[in-house]
Amino acid sequence: GAGVSQSPSNKVTEKGKDVELRCDPISGHTALYWYRQSLGQGLEFLIYFQGNSAPDKSGLPSDRFSAERTGGSVSTLTIQRTQQEDSAVYLCASSFLAGENNEQFFGPGTRLTVL
């Protein structure tokens, strides 16, 4: 069956531009997560959605970052006025429930390069 998909797979943008990254979770998965993977930094949690609401936004690095989820499905991560330090791979994951025993399924990521 279809897994988590993300688009675009690669995005190159100029410093100061806004970008939108999209995540399509597995159908029926209520929980959705965004992570950032920077070179040498490991995986950094950004935000978690349960349905359309975001109970935990604690990982968003600045107010330039925002995310929304609509219809309990697709999520968009928006980065405004991009900076070079925003360059990273942005990973999305979804799980059926938000519980301790629920596996997260990851998408392939969007590689963002800010020039």
Place this chain on the structure above:
Amino acid sequence: AQSVTQLGSHVSVSEGALVLLRCNYSSSVPPYLFWYVQYPNQGLQLLLKYTSAATLVKGINGFEAEFKKSETSFHLTKPSAHMSDAAEYFCAVINSGGYQKVTFGTGTKLQVIP
């Protein structure tokens, strides 16, 4: 809050040799622990998970991990490395409190030498 520490950002083994990737956790309550693998230019894939049912956990591709409470460890092993095992491996722990917030280690890149 729980955390995990992966010792060694890069590990090299010869093809056919034992693979040992180290992970130690810090937790005040019984943890849920995971190992994920990330192949080049791909997302993360679950290798195995510990949820207290059994201390020795078998995963995909011949990997296994043993939960040792006395050592607060959850090391990943495979008896014989294959070239296809070259990837980055992440240990992870579930944070307590309400929902499944996963905290990842910094990752270990495994190189397999022919």
